[in-house]
Amino acid sequence: MDAQLKILDIHEVPLVCRACDARHSGICSTLTPLQLTELNKHSQRRAVEAGTELIGQGQQVHSYSNILRGVIKLSKIMADGRQQIVGLQFAPDFMGRPFLGESLMAAEAATDAELCVLPRKILERMISESSELGSRLHNQALTELDEARDWMLTLGRKSAREKVASLLVLVAAHADPDRLGACAFELPLSRADIADFLGLTIETVSRQMTKLRKDGLIHIENNRQVYVPDLDKLAVTAGGD
Amino acid sequence: MDAQLKILDIHEVPLVCRACDARHSGICSTLTPLQLTELNKHSQRRAVEAGTELIGQGQQVHSYSNILRGVIKLSKIMADGRQQIVGLQFAPDFMGRPFLGESLMAAEAATDAELCVLPRKILERMISESSELGSRLHNQALTELDEARDWMLTLGRKSAREKVASLLVLVAAHADPDRLGACAFELPLSRADIADFLGLTIETVSRQMTKLRKDGLIHIENNRQVYVPDLDKLAVTAGGD
DNA sequence: TCTCATGCTTGATCCAAGTCAAAGTCGCTA
DNA sequence: TAGCGACTTTGACTTGGATCAAGCATGAGA
Numbered sequence: 001m002d003a004q005l006k007i008l009d010i011h012e013v014p015l016v017c018r019a020c021d022a023r024h025s026g027i028c029s030t031l032t033p034l035q036l037t038e039l040n041k042h043s044q045r046r047a048v049e050a051g052t053e054l055i056g057q058g059q060q061v062h063s064y065s066n067i068l069r070g071v072i073k074l075s076k077i078m079a080d081g082r083q084q085i086v087g088l089q090f091a092p093d094f095m096g097r098p099f100l101g102e103s104l105m106a107a108e109a110a111t112d113a114e115l116c117v118l119p120r121k122i123l124e125r126m127i128s129e130s131s132e133l134g135s136r137l138h139n140q141a142l143t144e145l146d147e148a149r150d151w152m153l154t155l156g157r158k159s160a161r162e163k164v165a166s167l168l169v170l171v172a173a174h175a176d177p178d179r180l181g182a183c184a185f186e187l188p189l190s191r192a193d194i195a196d197f198l199g200l201t202i203e204t205v206s207r208q209m210t211k212l213r214k215d216g217l218i219h220i221e222n223n224r225q226v227y228v229p230d231l232d233k234l235a236v237t238a239g240g241d
Numbered sequence: 242m243d244a245q246l247k248i249l250d251i252h253e254v255p256l257v258c259r260a261c262d263a264r265h266s267g268i269c270s271t272l273t274p275l276q277l278t279e280l281n282k283h284s285q286r287r288a289v290e291a292g293t294e295l296i297g298q299g300q301q302v303h304s305y306s307n308i309l310r311g312v313i314k315l316s317k318i319m320a321d322g323r324q325q326i327v328g329l330q331f332a333p334d335f336m337g338r339p340f341l342g343e344s345l346m347a348a349e350a351a352t353d354a355e356l357c358v359l360p361r362k363i364l365e366r367m368i369s370e371s372s373e374l375g376s377r378l379h380n381q382a383l384t385e386l387d388e389a390r391d392w393m394l395t396l397g398r399k400s401a402r403e404k405v406a407s408l409l410v411l412v413a414a415h416a417d418p419d420r421l422g423a424c425a426f427e428l429p430l431s432r433a434d435i436a437d438f439l440g441l442t443i444e445t446v447s448r449q450m451t452k453l454r455k456d457g458l459i460h461i462e463n464n465r466q467v468y469v470p471d472l473d474k475l476a477v478t479a480g481g482d
Numbered sequence: 483t484c485t486c487a488t489g490c491t492t493g494a495t496c497c498a499a500g501t502c503a504a505a506g507t508c509g510c511t512a
Numbered sequence: 513t514a515g516c517g518a519c520t521t522t523g524a525c526t527t528g529g530a531t532c533a534a535g536c537a538t539g540a541g542a
Contacts, residue, residue, distance in 0.1 A: 148389040156440025199397025
């Protein structure tokens with residue numbers, strides 16, 4: 001295989017991960033052409049439908065993924081079945097917890113999704129070879145930590161109404177990052193998922209959604225299509241800040 | 242100064258951060274002698290008493306620290322004053338959020354503490370020069386992320402009793418990492434801090450502590466001295482797992 | 483077209499934790 | 513050694529969100 005690598009002219013080496021394609025802004029852009037070629041031999045695109053469990057809590061980790069499309073939910077389950085979603089990952093996030101053999105939580109596709117799957121061993125070798133890749137993943141970990149701590153404030157100190165508004169603001173931010181006035185998007189989560197993310201019950205989520213609707217802060221169609229006439233106002237009811 | 246560096250024999254260069262000292266297991270052990278010498282010119286030991294604010298939410302970050310002794314609490318405050326502690330840092334943790342000019346939360350000494358303070362610019366240069374240092378901080382970030390997500394489960398899905406038990410187990414783990422049966426420790430937090438960490442009120446924390454006491458799961462003296470006769474049993478009432 | 487499953491909403495009731503208020507406890511200083 | 517202030521506990525009452533129990537859409541399959 002080494003021989004095969006060497007005879008490739010550098011300009012013929014694909015400059016982006018074959019499975020991910022050029023638009024993808026994940027980790028691939030930090031790799032050298034040689035590393036990409038190596039990765040191309042092992043990475044593969046995978047399409048999954050909503051509800052597919054990608055890995056279970058406590059299972060062995062064999063791969064990492066770039067998320068190309070869709071939303072993945074990360075959740076923890078207690079012995080008696082209580083569940084908490086501890087993170088949402090949107091394209092083009094990198095998904096996975098480097099340097100740990102066993103997953104501390106479950107990952108499940110919240111929507112239909114597409115992934116670029118990278119074998120664990122290969123990626124970990126690349127991290128040790130490319131400090132730019134390492135620092136990129138370091139930065140993603142720090143961003144996720146910031147987000148987790150923001151959410152701790154939401155879970156610990158906000159009312160149900162503020163929690164639901166916070167979730168809508170979060171999703172809106174990912175759907176349309178720089179929109180400040182009105183915006184429209186599709187909710188990637190069911191009411192049950194929202195409840196698990198906010199530490200509430202389905203019924204409470206539903207009631208708060210209706211209240212926000214009656215207060216004119218949001219419009220909803222077909223349970224999932226959300227229109228927010230004034231994102232600032234919604235952000236204020238989410239707890240200001 | 243370069244001249245001064247060069248005339249030092251390598252064996253005379255202190256192999257540990259002067260301010261931190263040899264026992265310290267923080268970031269210093271990943272640096273080369275030259276880097277340590279450079280760091281020694283700028284790092285300084287700082288003793289602070291309980292209650293000292295080290296940095297406020299939204300303030301500019303000028304330094305990072307190794308925690309040599311004591312406990313630091315990281316907290317977020319909402320506009321109306323509601324507060325949530327989003328992390329506790331124990332010695333010998335590294336404290337600080339690399340690559341971000343502005344602090345997203347406040348840091349305050351929960352107990353009397355000692356720090357080894359490192360200027361931001363110097364440390365960030367060293368991170369870019371030493372991939373081992375970078376990967377060490379990467380790992381710390383990942384560990385903090387794991388802890389934050391664990392705590393999200395506690396905040397979102399546990400009862401007040403389970404929350405208080407969880408906190409006691411957490412502190413016990415840091416006080417005496419491998420003790421499984423009985424253990425004793427001093428609480429580094431006031432009731433108000435505990436409430437802010439657990440998303441509860443002072444009164445509820447107090448009531449749950451008395452209940453745990455009456456149930457024989459813990460003994461408390463002088464509000465802060467805790468004795469746990471059976472850590473496993475406490476861990477079970479903290480929510481198993 | 484009916485039925486059944488799934489997911490969402492709405493209503494009635496209950497309870498865990500919050501709020502308000504008072505009374506300990508301890509250390510510090512005068 | 514009395515008095516003050518900070519912290520903690522305890523009690524009485526209130527309330528926000530959970531629980532239990534119907535209803536209401538929508539869509540798939542028979």
